[in-house]
Amino acid sequence: MKLNKGVIGRLYRVEEAALPQSMKRRLAVLGMTNGTDLEVMNNKSGGTMVVKIRGTRFALGRHITENVEVTAL
Amino acid sequence: MITVAFIGNPNCGKTTLFNAYTGAKLKVANWPGVTVEKVEGSFRFQGEEIRLVDLPGTYSLTSYTMEEQVSRDYILSDEVDVVIDVVDASALERNLYLTLQLLELGKPVVIALNMMDIVEKRGMEIDLHRLPEMLGAPVIPVTARKRRGLEVLMHAVVHHKEQKTPDPLIHDHKYPEHSRHRHNHHSEYAMVYSDEVEDQIDRVEERLRKQYPEAGNLRWSALKLLEEDSTLRERYPEALKGLEDVDLEDRIINEKYDFIEEIVQECLLGKESKAELTDRVDRLLTHRVWSIPIFLCIMAFVFFLTFTVGDFLKGYVEILIDQLNGGVAALLSAAGASDMATSLVCDGIIAGVGGIITFLPNIFILFLALALLEDSGYMSRVAYVMDGIMGRLGLSGRAFIPMLLGFGCTVPAIMASRALENRRDRLKTMLVTPFMSCSARLPIYILFSEIFFPEQAMLAAYSMYLIGILMAILTAFVISRADKVRTENALLIELPEYKIPSGRTVFIYVWEKVKDFLTKAGTTIFVASVVMWALLNFGPSGYTPEMSESFGSMLGRFIVPLFAPIGLGFWQIVVALIAGISAKEVVVSSCAVLFGISNINSVSGMDMLHGELLSIGFGPLNAVCLMVFCLLYVPCAATIMTIRKESGSSRWTVLSVLFQFCTAWVMSFLIYQIGSLLLA
Structure with a gap:
C-alpha cells in the first residue's frame, strides 16, 4: 500500500520510494531508507502527514506520501 | 588561540549552547561569497583564548546545499582546531548520522550530548561509558538550557585539540x-x-x-x-x-x-514510559479541523500584544524624547546657536530619529513573540498546518515560514526562502514575501490609524496585515495558474519536540533585532532625516524657512500627477514615500520633518499632524490609501539588495520591484476611486 493510506497510530515499514533521486537522498539522510519502520502520527485528508522516523517527527507532503510503498506491521 | 566549530542537526539546541558561552557579544557576518550567516564569538577559558564559530544546522555533510558545503569546507580547513558536535540526546538515532560523518572527516571531534534532562524525564538513560567507546570520541553530557556541563565540555575541547587519531575504540560489529x-x-x-x-x-x-x-x-x-x-x-x-x-x-x-x-x-x-507531551500537544495544534483556527488565534494574540503592551511602554519613551528635545533646544539657544543649526538638530534629527525610536516597544514585542513561536517549536507546525492551503497556491507549506517571518523583517524572511529546494518556488516566495507587512511598516499604520480612526485603530492596522496576506495569496495563486511548469512541491520538514523557550536564546534573538533597529535609526534614518531636512529647507534661493519653496517641494510637485489618482496627490506625501524606499519607517520620520513635529507619536504630535494634514485636504480616505500603498509598494533598499543577492538576477529584482509598485498603485487607485464614489 501507499503511505498516504496509512492510519494514525499504526506502524509501517518502507519498501520502496518512487521519488526523484534528490528527494530520495534527502529522505535517506534523515533516516528513511528502505526497510525503515515508521509510525503515522497524523494524516490530513490531502495526504500531508506527520510520521515518526527513528524517534523524530517529520511532516511529509502529499507528493512524497503517495509515492512511498509501505507494508503494515 | 583555539578555534572551535559548532555543528549539529537543526533543533538540537546548538544555538542555545553556543549562546551559553558567548552571551550576546556576537559577530554576525556572511560566509564569503554566499548569503549563509556566519556567527562568531570568543571567550577566555583557563587562560586560553577560545574562538567559537557557529555553523548552520544541518543533517548531513553532502555537497547538495550551500549550508552543507560551507560547513564541510570550513571544518576541513586548517582554521578549525576542534569540532563540537552537538547531539540531541532525545533524538539520538537521527543525530548520530551527522556524528559518524564528522568522525570520518578526521578532525578532533568532541560530542556534546545535549537535552539530557529530556532523556531523564522520559525515564531513559544513556550509557555514557559505552557510547564514547563505540564512537572513539569524548562524549560530554550537557544541558544547554540550564547551563550544565559547559566547563567540562570546554575542558575536553582544550584536551583534544592535538588529537589526530580517535580515542580507543572498543566495539565489535555484529559478526567481525x-x-x-x-x-x-x-x-x-x-x-x-x-x-x-x-x-x-x-x-x-x-x-x-x-x-x-x-x-x-x-x-x-x-x-x-x-x-x-x-x-x-x-x-x-x-x-x-x-x-x-x-x-x-x-x-x-x-x-x-x-x-x-x-x-x-x-x-x-530503558523504555519510553508515558505518551510524550509533544504528541499530546500536537493532537490539538495539528488537528485537522482546529489547527487553522488555533493558528489564527495565536497570530491575533501576537498582534494584540504588539499593540496594547507596545503602546503602554511607548508612553515612557515619548516622555524621554520630549524632554530631550526641550533640553537640547534650550541648550542650543543658550549656546547662541543659529536658527539653522537649531532647526537641523530639533526639526531634522530629533524629529526624525526620535520619532522612530518611540515605536521601539511595539517592534520589540513583535520580535519577542516571533522568537517565542520559533524557539518553542511551533513555527514548523505552521508549515504542516498550512500545507494544504499553500498546495493550492502551488507552494509547499514550508514557504509559509518565510512569509510568517516577513511580519518581523523582510530581509531575513527573503533569506529564509532558501530552505525551499526548488528555484521556481524560491522566486515565487521572494515575490510574495514583501507583501507580508514587516515591522517597519507598523509605525505608519499606528500613526495614521490612530490619527484618523482613533476608535478602531487596532482594527485598521489588522486589516492592513490581512490585505497584505490576501495580496500574497492572490499573487501566488495567479502565478500558479499561469505557470505551465508544474513543480512537485514536496513538504519535508522536521517537527521538533516542543520545549519551553530558552530565555537566553530568545533574549539574544530579540536583542539582535533591537540592535538592528537602533542601528537603522542611527544610520539610515538619521541620514534620511538630515537629507530630508536639507531638501526641505534649501531652495533655489538658498536657506529658506518656507518649505513650499524648497527643492523637496519642487521634486514632490513634479511627481504629484502620478499620485493624484490614488489619493496621494500631495507633494509632502510624495516626498515622504520616495524617502521611504531607504527604510519604511522613514515615511513616518519624514512626515515629522516635513510638518516640523518634534514628537510625532505623542498625543500632541498626532493632533498637530492631524491639523496639518486636514489643512492640505488629506482625510481618512487618503489615510487608507496611504497605508495600503505603504503596505504594498517598492520594498526597502535592504530588501531589494537581498532579493538581488538571493535570486542572483538583476532582471528578476527589477521586475519584482516594478510588480510591487504597480500592485500598490492599482490597489490604492481602486480604494480611492471606489471610496470617493461611496462617500460622495
Missing part, C-alpha cells in the same frame, strides 16, 4: 569474525563498513594515492567519491575511471544507520 577484508579497521575507525564496501574504499584509496599524491584524507575522499559526491568527483575525475557504475550511496547510508541502530541498542537504556 566473518570478515574477509584484509584490514582490521575496527581499531582505527568508529564506522567500519561491510567487506564489499571496504574493498571498494581500498581500491579508490589506492588510486587516489597514485593519481593524486597531494590528496589528503584518503578514506573520506574515497567514501565521498563512492557516494557520488559532485564536488569530489570534479576534484578527482580520474579516481573512479572504470568504477563509474559502482553506486554505493544507498549502501553507505544504510550501513551507517545499521551501526547507529547497534549503538542505540547498546547505549540507550
